[in-house]
Amino acid sequence: MARDIVIWPHKVLTTSTQPVTDFGPALEKLLEEMAEAMAEAKGIGIAANQVGEPLRVAIVGRExxxxxxxxxxxxxxxxxxxxxxxxxLSVPDVWEKCPRVERVKVRYQDKKGEWHELEAEGRLAHVLQHEIDHLDGHVFVDHLSSLKRGLILERMRKLQKSMARRKEEAPASGRDDKGSKRS
Structure with missing residues (x-):
């Protein structure tokens, strides 16, 4: 089952994540839930803290x-x-020009714990930077001017309040609040 995506400025998105030390079934389950949430939201990447898990793991989409x-x-x-x-995904319906670098070299482990190195450019480099920023406790709006960041922050706080009201008003039938899923 896909997990709900956390909306910025939730604390889990502004705090550095913890290294993964257990490469067992719990990590596999988390990755499945992250992939489902990413697909449901039509995203091209997702970090564990975007689904509320403060772990240093992400899924990165290729072109x-x-x-x-x-x-x-x-x-x-x-x-x-x-x-x-x-x-x-954690700052829904907001698109802005963001300063990034063109090429990156990244070292990472796969879900089995094996180490890899990857050089990337273009969109893949962009997605890698975005997801690693999440794992370091940053969202892309941190790279914007303070004026733009403030306006976006106000919109996200209103969205969080609206989502909280919908959850409170939802019938206690055990159904998921589909309104909390964002793209």
Missing amino acids: DGTSFEIVNPQMLSKQGDTKLEEGC
Whole structure:
């Protein structure tokens, strides 16, 4: 079952995540739930803290529509500057030009604990930076001007209040509140 996506500025999104040390069934289950939440929201990446788990794990989407898991990623190098249109599942319906780098080199573990290195550019480099930022306790709006960030913060707080009201008003029938899922 897909988990609800946490809306910024929830504390779990603004706090650095903890390294994964257990590469067993619990990690596998978390990754499945993250993949379901990402697919349901039509996202191209998702970090564990976006579903409320403060663990250093994310799913990264490739341009061909496939994705892969990164566990305990480390950014080894960054090159070139660019500005890209960016959005986030935890900041729904907001798109802004965000400063990023063109090329990255990342070291990470897969879901079995094996280490890999990856050099990426373009959209893949963009998604890697976005997801690793999440794991470091940052969202893309942290890269924007304080004025833009403040306006977006106000919108997200209103959205959080609206979602909380919907949950309170939902009948106690055990049904999920589909209104809490965001793209």
